[in-house]
Amino acid sequence: MSKVRVRFAPSPTGFLHLGGARTALFNWAFARKHEGVFVLRIEDTDVVRSTEESVDVILESLEWLGLFWDEGPKVGGEYGPYFQSERLHLYRQYAEKLVQEGLAYFCYCTPQELEERRQATLAAGKSWRYDRKCYLLTPREREKLENAGRKPVIRFAIPPGHTTFQDMLRGEVSFENQELDDFVIMKSDGIPTYNFACVVDDALMQITHVIRGDDHISNTPRQVLLYKALGFPCPQFAHIPMILGKDRTRLSKRHGSPSVTYYRDQGYLPEAMLNYLARLSWATGEEEKEIFTREEIIARFSLDQVTKHAAVFDLDKLNWMNGVYLRQASNASLASLLEEILVRNGKVRREDLTPSFRAYCEQVVAIMKDRLRYVAQLVEEGEYFFSEDFPFDEEAVRGVLFEEGTGEILRASLVRLQKVDDFTVPLLEEAIREEANRLGVKAARLIHPLRVAVSGKRVGPGLFELLAVLGKGRVLFRIERALRMLEERSSG
């Protein structure tokens, strides 16, 4: 059996979205599982919408996920080039071959002419398909049109009959050829259309298995016909389900963000993202197990465990899964992630990333790890770690800080804490519990107002851990400030 060769072929017209990432993932897993080759090809024939930045973002996203390709941009390979824009001569060559063999033909109809005839046909209550007006053009007629300055497209002549292919997930899928149009394979500017370039490339790159989204099912009969016309062997096809948003429509900005880089920038871990994506549409074959390393994914991956129906992207589950990975990650790695996010959000300047700040970040993630779903939460909800100018939750102030008797308690706590030289968890705990005893109240009576005073929130990490991380100076300052808030309230 020949070596498995699969490919992922994105168009660089934007970021890599989750659906594309999952398609890449399945291709990659399939290749690794079968010790085959994973090819990356950039389908940049749409000159207007394709950008170099987009290529970079897509490559970065794949690399971040650890979906490394064996052939393609940056790494090369013997079937290159891997950018379609550098393969135009190949498409031209094969298109001309089809024309010479009478399997494709030049068409000079203008868009306006086509539209007129389409409207007329529709008005007559019939469904429109290209009417093959140019199919039987004589050389003379063609010459005339050329001389009139018309630039032809090349259309593929759909043969009669029907086209059937085996889908690895769905079995036999069949189309009537008459439903297919004599579609354009080369535009008048010499740029191939998607189906044609795709077939030429997949054939020339010796792709054995085409694993792609099921939105391509209806392209497949056209492609199968092209393989036959070009005399290429057909690859195996597997159309995997799409990923939809919560409302079961195509994943888009409305559903949060569909881009891989967004999740990277929010502080999701690549292993978590990969794991979650793998679990969409794929049954691992194991109950009670959701967490899979990339090696485990490869070892278990099989296309016949892939479902046939669309999957809904569930942020809750991704968050849960990312939390699992976050808790497994080292404080050092999370701290460096946190630093990047702080810099990107303008909370910290790059030159302030000192070793001591790094140590501080490690302490922060150490006490926050258990309650994080993604690292950027620390920027969104944990301002109090990085600034004195953090918001106070109104409900916490009203319900906890302004409770009767809190002033005396805070003042007593302040005095007591001033005497604690070393802000370590055991010493802080001892101090607060002793002070509670002395005042004849439960420790909680001190703990809750203190938390609000130093963090502005009524929920958060354990108080003693929090005080220890913030350090004596900031803690005392914040308690004094809270006391002033209380005074202002009672006087005003």
Added chain:
RNA sequence: GGCCCAAUCGAAUAGUGGUUAGUUCGGCGGGCUCUCAAUCCGCAAGCCGGGGUUCAAUUCCCCGUUGGGCCA
């Protein structure tokens, strides 16, 4: 509009011609606890509808419905 694909708890999925239809996330309740988490224990929640085939259908077939896709 034409064609194609799909359908099990809210979500991801397992599974079967005869099962108390399993698991994970989420939800709810409880334990632990300074709060929130984390963690542990428990609970609720599903076979899209209608016809067949069959002793028996969630499972096989057909139709419909709904959702999605491609083309226009």
